[in-house]
Amino acid sequence: MDFGFDDKTALVTGGAGRIGSEDCHVLAEEGAEVVVLDVKEDAAQDVADEIEEDGGTAHAVECDLTNREEVSATVDALREETGGIDILINNAGMVDARARMEDFDDDTWDRDMSINITGTYNITHEVFPGMCEREWGRIINMSSITGIQGGFGQASYATTKAALIGFGKTLALEGAQSGVTCNVVAPNIVVGALADLPIEQLEQVDEHFARIAKATPMRTLGKEEDVSNLIAFLCSEQAEYITGQVVGVTGGVDLFSF
Template sequence: MDFGLADKTALVTGGAGRIGSEDCRVLADEGAAVVVLDVDTDAAAAVADEIESNGGDAITAECDLTDREAVRETVETVREATGGVDILVNNAAFVDAAAQVGEFDDDVWDRDVAVNLTGAYNITKEVFPAMCERGWGRVISMSSMAGLQGGFGQASYSATKAALIGLGKTLALEGAQHGVTSNVIVPNIVVDEFADLSGEELEAVNPMYERIRQATPMKELGREEDVSFMVAYLASQQARYVTGQAVGVTGGVDLFSF
């Protein structure tokens, strides 16, 4: 199926990370010109080089999403280079904090709110009006099961990922009459090649992974491509009537099972 992305430009924040880089690859495979945005310029360049070596079209952009002036300048540079952003994937986030609220590091809270939530707001604010003016656009934000159900010891991550759902639905309302959709993906944990391990092997790598696998009705953990294929669909022409949704990619972990 042709997703109709051959004349579109997709900007992926956190584009050098595990999920972000796979988003870039899949979108490029579908014909989009990809902007790999990340603070890690070397890793972003490696992703872009890989895409181009496989016949795709990619450039890099370095930007601190918490710096509004830098975001404005970066979006303008991207606009000059590509003609404008048609697809925005809000993927950049920190997910390394683990402490209960009473012991949570205030600086980590502030950092995560600044990057995970305000960073997404900052760059969306710069590209969303132009999408509405052109009459076509896609905003896809990455939440998490922790954003729906909470996460023990993950106060900042859970709170920011929950807030992205509210932001995504608001954008859907504001863009609905302008051909712009906004959706939020809610994935289970994705673990790349660890998803191929047996339960015993996974337990040895990380006991939490095995507990999550056991709690997942499909009895397997997700892979980055499971998320990225959903990104490509939501970016497509075929998804024009899908907006304001929090779409689970979970293996059923959010279902009540016994």
């Protein structure tokens, strides 16, 4: 299936991370010119180099999404270099905070709001108008099942991931008559090759992962490609009538089962 990316430029924030880098690879394989944007320049360059070695086109860009002036300058430079961003994957975010409310650290809360929410706003604010002017665009916000169901000890993460849903639906409404869609992807926990392990073996590696796998109807956790393949479809020409949706990649963990 031709997703229609041959003349498109895709920007992936947090593009050097596990899910972000897989997004970059899949979009490049489908023909998009990919911007690997990350706060870690060397890691972003590694991903871009891998894409180039595989025959794709990629640029590594270092950018702090919490710095509005830096974001604006970065998008201006990319506009000059590529002609504009057609696909934006809002993937960057922090997920490491874990504490009950009475012990939650104020600085951690502020950090997560700044990166996960304000950082996403900053880059989208710069990219969205150009999409509307060109009357074509695709935006994907990376949420989480935690943003829908909450997460014990994950106050900041759950809050930011829930906010990305409201933000995405608003973008979908505002872009609907300009050919710009926005959808939200909400995965279960994604653990790469560990997803192939039987639960008994997974328990020896990470008890928390194993507990979630046991609660998942498919009895397994997710892989990065489970997410990236969906993202590629939602960004395609074939998905032009899909907007404002929250799509779970969960193995059914959000289902009530007994």
